[in-house]
Amino acid sequence: MVRPARRVGFVEYAIREIDALARELERRGRRVIRLNIGDPVAYGFQPPKQLLEALARAVEEGFNGYSPSEGLPELREAVAERERRVNGVEVEAEDVVITAGVSEAISMLMAALVDEGDEVLLPSPCYPVYVPYVRLYGGIPKFYRLVEEGGSWRLGEGFEKLVTPRTKAVVVINPHNPTGAVLGEGEVRRLAEVAASVGAVVVSDEIYDALVFEGRFRSTAAAAKGVPVIGLNGFSKRWLATGWRLGYVYFSSPGGELEEVKEAVVRLARTRLCAPTPAQRAAALALKQGEGFVESVREEMRRRRDLFAKLVGEVEGLELAKPQATFYAYPRLAAKGDWGDDLGFARGLLEEEGVAVVHGRGFYDCSGDRFRVVFLPPPDVLEEAVERIGRYISRHAAR
Ligand SMILES: Cc1ncc(COP(=O)(O)O)c(C=O)c1O
Structure with missing residues (x-):
């Protein structure tokens, strides 16, 4: 054996x-x-017709080989434009890396961020995939509570006490899986400010940002301007294309604090060559037609x-x-x-x-x-x- x-x-x-x-x-x-x-x-x-038709076109036009490891330039551009327009996040194409789903982005990010003994703060309850990745790289998951009160969820008390000089990242999942909650702008900002106070980065998973029925969703990078935020999002949920394996990560750091982490993620991205190229091309074409x-x-x-x-x-x-x-x-x-x-x-x-x-x-x-x-x-x-x-x-x- x-x-x-x-x-x-x-x-x-x-x-x-x-x-x-x-x-x-x-x-x-x-x-x-x-x-x-x-x-x-x-x-x-x-998935919407515009995406399916764009895939057929992409394949026929010959987008069947490897793409740059960071992603096709036209998709990085379209994603940056979408994040600026929809979420008010100030990012450029070069701040975006295209991944095989948000899952791959989580894996690469934890590999790029976490050293033995580093602590990563996660919400409880939590989309579970984060935990094994933190542990694989020797990190220690610590949980901050989301609590339900009077029919809605909010950030629990005592979150600030969990951060230490070993806190490397604070993960925000907003809108939130599994509760379906939308965190308020003030809560997101509080999380970001506490993270920044110990030099930790905020990782904000916003894969459900377009599936909001009530509540005011505010992207973390826009709510906490000036704080370094790594944003995660993708095409699985709002484009209903779970099997295409297409997501992205962006680095929002007005002071350039995330440059080295971005470089590390790009180096990791090179080891897996690229995200699926036909899907990338299709998403770039389809995004240009909007998300109506x-x-x-x-x-x-x-x-x-x-x-x-x-x-x-x-x-x-x-x-x-x-x-x-x-x-x-x-x-x-x-x-x-x-x-x-x-x-x-x-x-x-x-x-x-x-x-x-x-x-x-x-x-x-x-x-x-x-x-x-x-x-x-x-x-x-x-x-x-x-x-x-x-x-x-x-x-x-x-x-
Ligand atoms: C919060 C959250 N992040 C990431 C993912 C994974 O998404 P992807 O299909 O882009 O890998 C999911 C999937 O359920 C999720 O709920």
């Missing part, structure tokens, strides 16, 4: 682990309603969000802060039951009712009474899913 490297031992991804369990049930012939995958395409959404299509996507998602929130409101034993953005909801089990903790609940619900959700602990949330739902299925499926969840709770809740 060949032994894998020890550092891979703590690489886990709970979202996919629940998925494996669901797959196993399906193999045994069971129907599973999947509320566990953050992929609109899996629920019948497809997003409005109808957002409205459809809003309708499903409204339906889901209404249905959950009728289930005894469940509470939900209505998500303001994304396509995730993060209900709380107000009832106690013989399912035990959140993982017991997710497993029991899957095995007995065939509904797949992800337990809160999969998002580094130790409260033990939450789970994440993707509310993208069509209305009839959402109705059936919530009915099954309600049935499971009423069967197992303590009386």
Whole structure:
């Protein structure tokens, strides 16, 4: 037996682990309603025509070879223009690096930033992929709390006490997965200022920036002008092109503080040659036509969000802060039951009712009474899913 490297031992991804369990049930012939995958395409959404047609054109025009490792110049230019226009972030094409999804950007960034013993502050709950990357490079993840109060999420108290001289980066995910919350401008600025006070950089993942229903989203780099911010965004969510693997990272540092980190990321980018070239060319062409299509996507998602929130409101034993953005909801089990903790609940619900959700602990949330739902299925499926969840709770809740 060949032994894998020890550092891979703590690489886990709970979202996919629940998925494996669901797959196993399906193999045994069971129907599973999947509320566990953050992929609109899996629920019948497809990228806009302008992107699909641009891909055909890109391939026919011969964009089938390697591109520069930083990305095609026309896409870097289009992305910088988009970020300036939509988010008010002052970036130029040379501040942008195109990656194979935000996932690759996270991996390259952590490799470029984190030394043994460096601390990286992450939100709890957190999109889980950040944690294994921090650890792979010898870093220490530390969590600052997002708390729910009166039906909305906000930054918890005591965040400032977590930063130390070893804090290398503070990660902001806004709009937020898994809660669907939009952080206020003041909160984002506070996070950025505290990071800057110890010379840490802010990494701001804004992949859901166009899927906001309520609340005022403000890009971190625009909210905290003067503070070095590394922004992450991409085409998976708002362009509904999850499988294309296309994202980007930009470096916003008015004082040039991020030049060396940018150079390091570019050096890393060279080792994997480039992000998919046809997709890059297509995105550059499609971006020039604007993102007007997003409005109808957002409205459809809003309708499903409204339906889901209404249905959950009728289930005894469940509470939900209505998500303001994304396509995730993060209900709380107000009832106690013989399912035990959140993982017991997710497993029991899957095995007995065939509904797949992800337990809160999969998002580094130790409260033990939450789970994440993707509310993208069509209305009839959402109705059936919530009915099954309600049935499971009423069967197992303590009386
Ligand atoms: C907050 C957040 N960041 C990054 C990603 C990964 O995106 P990509 O498909 O661009 O790798 C996701 C995917 O769910 C996400 O929720």
